[in-house]
Amino acid sequence: MNDTKYDSNSLLRKGGTHIDSKMKNTLRTTETMAHTAPAEPLTAEARPIQQHQRRNPPIAGELAAIAQAQQGDGASFEILYNMHKRRVYSLCLRMLGNVAEAEDLTQEAFLQLHRKISTFRGDSAFSTWLHRMAVNVVLMHLRKKGLPLVSLEETLEPTQEDGPRKDFGTRDLALSGSIDRVTLERAVEELPPGYRMVFVLHDVEGYEHNEIAVMLGCSIGNSKSQLHKARMRLRSLLRQKADGRADA
């Protein structure tokens, strides 16, 4: 039974995109393009800025577009879509690992944004608010499909590679510097869905364990242990890839 669950879970990844070498160029261009717009202060707030917010700085012109979209201006809503589509879609894609589903849910997230934008008060950064909405859309979708958000067997049956390690020597110790982003991105795609979810939310998106626990309906300890296992699995995937490259 567990196997069935696991299989349906991993089905999600079938048909997922792979970043091939073609995209390496895109990666470079988008790196310089994305979110380099000058910061426009949203609110003069004294409270510590959450990691998520730090990684999603405000975009120039966003405030004006929000205000006009709140008044029902369609062109401004389209501007907001274009400002945020890549970020929202990438989030969906990383969580789901499937292009068709990620596009459907991107669509759903923006339709929900359209319904709710008048309720945005600027208490948090717009991107934080929107991404949270997108995460919820994805989680709702997975729940509807009856997929466990935190996979039980992944929690209960640590595989050998998740356990303590002692089987490598000092000659090949450092992973540091040996992986590029494309390799990491691909390794993330290979994570089991339960691991990937927590890894994407915590390490990529910058959510805290307490936030993730609420989102996924699990304990904080569970979120921590899933993250740790995800990183351990990534380490072993990355080592394999590094070895493969060395052998080639």
Add this chain to the structure above:
Amino acid sequence: MTTKATDTPKECNEFQQELPNFFDTGEDQVEHPHLKTCENCSALVRDLEYIAAQAKLLLPIHDPSPAVWENIHSALLKKS
């Protein structure tokens, strides 16, 4: 391989059991006495810190197809 494939030393086991909690200082930097003496666990921690640091740099690189906006647009038109 410089280490023999024997059982993991007890201290390493204990350290690695607790490792998920050591990472929760907000900085993703682990400091622990065991690391001063154990090269294996130090390497493990360095790798995990490196992975966490690299993950922060994963930028959104995928764009949705134009059909996504077309669908949104037509759904909004229908509504109004």
